Amino acid sequence: DTGVSQDPRHKITKRGQNVTFRCDPISEHNRLYWYRQTLGQGPEFLTYFQNEAQLEKSRLLSDRFSAERPKGSFSTLEIQRTEQGDSAMYLCASSPQSTGANQPQHFGDGTRLSIL
């Protein structure tokens, strides 16, 4: 079990630039989640994939945000025209599909985004 990996760990960019983050889930997990966490708060749900299908998006995911999981394995989260308020930790999690109660989610260590 190599765990969930996210790249990069840190990203510093100027306001208005586009950024893209990558998440590699645990290989046998077909569910993948993106969360955003600001200082002192718990993670907030952004979006969820089952295999390559994006099944749910939060209202937090404005039209500047787009997520993909083209082959049902790794996922990317892109933020276009970044704003100061986008500064946060972006967390990815994965879990196996469950037939009953939800399975625990396995989190990566996140990508910390800082907008100058």
Added chain:
Amino acid sequence: SQQGEEDPQALSIQEGENATMNCSYKTSINNLQWYRQNSGRGLVHLILIRSNEREKHSGRLRVTLDTSKKSSSLLITASRAADTASYFCVYDRGSTLGRLYFGRGTQLTVWP
């Protein structure tokens, strides 16, 4: 609000003492989970308790669930400095989608 609310927001204790954190929620649930987050890291799943269970143990962790009071508690016995972290309770309402709702968590500091 659909997230659990942890109490207290911050807890500071000495090594060897027990730490108790509480969680309240406002709706019926399918199960409740506790996660830990070390500073600057991702979250780690600690324990899951189903709605028909009242108590569950895992090592030094003990979780209780009272569905009539819509509350849960996490007890860490014989705490260690390495237990210093934020602790979150999250619950599942039975949706198959699996999204988790997080509160602000309890920041636990264990002094050596």
